[in-house]
Amino acid sequence: MYAPEFLREAQRQLGVCNACRYCEGYCAVFPALELRTEIASGDLTYLANLCHDCRDCYTACMFTPPHEFAINIPKVLADARVRTYEHYSRPRVLALFRRSVAGTAAISLGGIVAVWLAIVTFLGPVVLTVAHRGPGAFYTVAPWLAIIVPAIAISLYGAVVAVVGAWEFSRDIRGGPTPADASARPLPADQPPATVKPTRAADVWRAALDAVTLRFLKGGGAGCYYPRQRGSSQRRILHHFVAGGFLAALISTTIAAIEQDILGRMPPFPLLSLPVVFGVAGGVLLIVGTTGLVGLKMRSDAEPTSAVMTAMDYAFLVLLDLVAITGMLLLVLRETRLMPSLLVVHLGLLVGLFITAPYGKFIHFVYRYLALARRAGEERLETLAGETQAGH
Amino acid sequence: MVRPRTDGQPPLDADVVVAGGGNAALCAAIEAASHGARVLLLERAPEHMRGGNSRHTRNIRYLHDERTAYVTGPYRRDEFLDDLLRVGGGQANRAHAETAIAESRLVPEWMARQGVRWQQPLRGTLHLSRTNLFFLGGGKALVNTYYDRALRLGVRVRYDAAVTGVEDRGTAGCAVLAEIAGAKQAIPCRALVVAAGGFEANIDWLARYWGEAARRFLIRGTPYNDGTMLAALLERGAQPVGDPKGFHALAIDARSPRFDGGIVTRVDSLPFGIVVNTDGHRFYDEGEDIWPKRYAIWGGLVAAQPGQLAYSIFDAKSWGRFIPPAYPPFRADTMPALALQLDLHREQFLATVEMFNRGAPAVRRIDMSALDGSATSGVTPPKTNWASRLDTPPFYAFPVRPGITFTYLGVTVDAQTRVITASGAPMPHVYAAGECMSGNILASGYLGGFGLTIGTVFGRLAGREAAAHAMGRETGGGARPAAAAGHVRA
Numbered sequence: 001m002y003a004p005e006f007l008r009e010a011q012r013q014l015g016v017c018n019a020c021r022y023c024e025g026y027c028a029v030f031p032a033l034e035l036r037t038e039i040a041s042g043d044l045t046y047l048a049n050l051c052h053d054c055r056d057c058y059t060a061c062m063f064t065p066p067h068e069f070a071i072n073i074p075k076v077l078a079d080a081r082v083r084t085y086e087h088y089s090r091p092r093v094l095a096l097f098r099r100s101v102a103g104t105a106a107i108s109l110g111g112i113v114a115v116w117l118a119i120v121t122f123l124g125p126v127v128l129t130v131a132h133r134g135p136g137a138f139y140t141v142a143p144w145l146a147i148i149v150p151a152i153a154i155s156l157y158g159a160v161v162a163v164v165g166a167w168e169f170s171r172d173i174r175g176g177p178t179p180a181d182a183s184a185r186p187l188p189a190d191q192p193p194a195t196v197k198p199t200r201a202a203d204v205w206r207a208a209l210d211a212v213t214l215r216f217l218k219g220g221g222a223g224c225y226y227p228r229q230r231g232s233s234q235r236r237i238l239h240h241f242v243a244g245g246f247l248a249a250l251i252s253t254t255i256a257a258i259e260q261d262i263l264g265r266m267p268p269f270p271l272l273s274l275p276v277v278f279g280v281a282g283g284v285l286l287i288v289g290t291t292g293l294v295g296l297k298m299r300s301d302a303e304p305t306s307a308v309m310t311a312m313d314y315a316f317l318v319l320l321d322l323v324a325i326t327g328m329l330l331l332v333l334r335e336t337r338l339m340p341s342l343l344v345v346h347l348g349l350l351v352g353l354f355i356t357a358p359y360g361k362f363i364h365f366v367y368r369y370l371a372l373a374r375r376a377g378e379e380r381l382e383t384l385a386g387e388t389q390a391g392h
Numbered sequence: 393m394v395r396p397r398t399d400g401q402p403p404l405d406a407d408v409v410v411a412g413g414g415n416a417a418l419c420a421a422i423e424a425a426s427h428g429a430r431v432l433l434l435e436r437a438p439e440h441m442r443g444g445n446s447r448h449t450r451n452i453r454y455l456h457d458e459r460t461a462y463v464t465g466p467y468r469r470d471e472f473l474d475d476l477l478r479v480g481g482g483q484a485n486r487a488h489a490e491t492a493i494a495e496s497r498l499v500p501e502w503m504a505r506q507g508v509r510w511q512q513p514l515r516g517t518l519h520l521s522r523t524n525l526f527f528l529g530g531g532k533a534l535v536n537t538y539y540d541r542a543l544r545l546g547v548r549v550r551y552d553a554a555v556t557g558v559e560d561r562g563t564a565g566c567a568v569l570a571e572i573a574g575a576k577q578a579i580p581c582r583a584l585v586v587a588a589g590g591f592e593a594n595i596d597w598l599a600r601y602w603g604e605a606a607r608r609f610l611i612r613g614t615p616y617n618d619g620t621m622l623a624a625l626l627e628r629g630a631q632p633v634g635d636p637k638g639f640h641a642l643a644i645d646a647r648s649p650r651f652d653g654g655i656v657t658r659v660d661s662l663p664f665g666i667v668v669n670t671d672g673h674r675f676y677d678e679g680e681d682i683w684p685k686r687y688a689i690w691g692g693l694v695a696a697q698p699g700q701l702a703y704s705i706f707d708a709k710s711w712g713r714f715i716p717p718a719y720p721p722f723r724a725d726t727m728p729a730l731a732l733q734l735d736l737h738r739e740q741f742l743a744t745v746e747m748f749n750r751g752a753p754a755v756r757r758i759d760m761s762a763l764d765g766s767a768t769s770g771v772t773p774p775k776t777n778w779a780s781r782l783d784t785p786p787f788y789a790f791p792v793r794p795g796i797t798f799t800y801l802g803v804t805v806d807a808q809t810r811v812i813t814a815s816g817a818p819m820p821h822v823y824a825a826g827e828c829m830s831g832n833i834l835a836s837g838y839l840g841g842f843g844l845t846i847g848t849v850f851g852r853l854a855g856r857e858a859a860a861h862a863m864g865r866e867t868g869g870g871a872r873p874a875a876a877a878g879h880v881r882a
Binding site for chain 2: 015016018020022024025026037057059061062063064066067069219220221229230
């Protein structure tokens with residue numbers, strides 16, 4: 001999965017970390033590393049996806065370039081994550097387009113053009129130039145079936161890609177520490193090796209909490225050295241905004257579907273209705289979150305990261321930001337003649353967002369969560385072993 | 393971060409100049425600035441290498457009466473003092489030792505106020521120590537926090553700034569001679585705190601005592617500790633303290649960088665097998681005492697071997713039992729094949745292994761947590777614990793050389809950290825803290841995390857005393873200048 005020279009370099013750097021261990025209090029990556037004396041390809045994938053890119057280890061490292069050890073763990077792990085997304089999101093040939101901002105932009109533009117062409121071809125250009133009001137106004141521009149069928153198709157496709165990737169990823173990271181590795185701990189933790197056990201319900205729950213709270217972006221209490229040389233919570237908070245915003249938008253869509261299909265109320269909904277309230281909350285959170293994260297990224301040090309990963313981050317954040325902005329504009333301008341054009345752009349961008357989702361940064365939560373679940377299991381066993389030891 | 397600029401800038405001056413940029417220097421700068429002094433900190437290294445050997449530290453030893461979330465039990469004054477006198481061979485200046493211990497109680501609270509964080513316990517309490525407090529992220533994170541704090545307090549920091557000497561200017565204070573980014577300057581100030589470390593990175597100085605062998609020593613820390621200020625103070629008549637020839641050294645991987653390899657070059661395999669020199673002979677009991685107590689003697693032992701090189705040899709039974717060093721071991725399926733990879737006398741090496749194996753018991757799993765009494769018989773020198781036949785392939789070897797951590801030679805200071813001259817009088821305006829005066833407290837031996845305790849306690853003390861000296865002079869000579877008063881912090 002990795003180029004041999006890349007794997008060797010990652011092994012070299014992680015070997016230095018494993019001999020040092022000063023960073024073990026920052027996040028889950030280092031305690032997980034300490035259980036392993038030799039890093040196989042699956043271990044690298046696991047560690048890379050545990051990494052939340054807070055960069056505290058880079059800031060604290062005595063061995064970063066120009067030191068001859070040239071340790072740059074955030075970069076190595078970001079490179080490995082890029083490779084993870086490429087490898088596990090099938091078909092792999094599609095990885096080509098999303099390695100650049102241009103690829104994502106092209107697909108999103110293609111989405112807009114496709115929506116526009118479809119409307120012009122089937123409904124004629126006139127619907128795009130006049131204002132539409134009253135129940136079902138949106139559907140005069142883009143008929144309900146024409147929205148729902150492609151949306152379901154694209155989402156299902158993405159879900160299948162994610163599930164297949166998740167299955168293969170879990171299988172590959174399950175290698176785990178061998179019994180010999182597990183005994184390689186700092187003296188006096190000289191104890192019988194922990195055996196690899198399957199993930200339990202408790203681990204699934206623990207990992208969910210770790211993911212939702214972004215526990216490992218807290219840097220063991222130091223915050224995240226991002227964008228610059230001082231611990232900060234900005235990135236974690238902004239990530240909460242984006243995740244929360246996305247969730248709110250999803251809730252808004254779900255309630256809208258219920259209102260329309262079960263209660264028979266057609267959109268546009270009144271300003272104080274649940275879909276609009278959730279939609280506005282989601283939109284604002286998404287705009288603040290994505291814009292803020294783009295701002296942080298622009299001010300952050302490019303040294304401890306991968307250029308490809310940065311491009312993926314920008315592509316995803318900007319696209320999500322644009323979807324949220326057009327969504328909010330659509331709400332404000334829904335009574336005007338601009339509505340049809342905005343709707344075309346919004347739907348087109350959504351097409352772009354969901355087509356690129358399994359191949360871009362969006363997919364990170366799947367692999368990160370699975371890595372966290374694996375780690376939760378290891379942590380449970382270690383704590384158990386620790387308590388047994390302390391009891392002696 | 394403010395970058396140093398000297399071109400077109402007004403000439404530097406300060407109430408207190410701090411020479412050095414590690415833990416003791418930063419503690420002095422922070423404390424002096426907190427007490428209202430205008431402070432200029434001159435760090436010899438470029439910004440990315442700032443912090444001296446403090447970059448490589450990990451924890452701090454301190455006095456406490458009970459267990460907390462971060463330490464597993466009490467560490468009281470009597471035990472602390474016993475430890476100190478035992479490792480130091482009783483040479484400590486008793487008053488300074490008592491100060492270090494008593495003041496260490498308040499150190500964690502002070503550190504936390506500056507923004508330092510502690511490492512949360514991992515895996516139950518296994519990772520905690522009883523005597524030492526682990527700060528999150530290690531020494532470079534500590535140093536980063538202190539620089540951040542110092543800059544917020546208004547301390548001016550110059551990097552690439554080597555302090556080379558100090559001139560007494562009587563009632564006007566003193567002038568610090570420095571070379572900042574290549575330009576020579578005389579900086580007027582009221583007091584100077586020297587916290588510029590030892591001389592372990594000065595190979596020529598080491599060679600004065602160790603001859604050509606010094607050229608093959610590795611230096612575990614910063615390449616900037618060349619002892620310039622230590623030499624300048626001694627030349628001006630400071631009373632030396634500590635064995636000039638003395639240093640703390642471990643056996644570290646021979647492939648390590650010449651300087652600054654830090655913790656990752658440490659080799660922990662020595663007690664698991666045998667250690668041979670390039671003549672192929674064993675030369676010391678590898679099982680003398682439990683490893684944490686004895687690992688520090690191996691730097692000196694290897695320094696006395698031909699070519700200052702030795703090999704730690706062990707077999708598959710021990711692989712994975714210790715923290716692996718940054719470099720991979722040599723490995724082979726037979727001892728002769730392993731010998732081919734090593735730069736030593738092969739026949740003698742194989743004979744040594746054979747003799748050891750004849751005299752050693754067959755032990756399957758070595759228990760390193762205690763002296764197990766598993767000893768060789770009829771082998772010279774004996775291995776008195778953890779002796780086990782080297783019989784399970786593959787066989788492994790790590791090459792080791794002496795890796796110097798720090799030197800003991802320093803200057804004598806009084807209770808106010810003033811540098812004392814041979815006549816017993818204090819040198820005017822000059823204070824010292826950290827490694828360059830730790831010989832007052834620990835003239836030999838090693839106590840983990842205690843160097844940082846000395847640096848913090850005496851760095852803070854030197855900062856307060858230097859500030860008081862600087863301010864006292866001014867208030868004695870008239871009103872304090874308003875500009876300086878503006879730096880006062882609560």
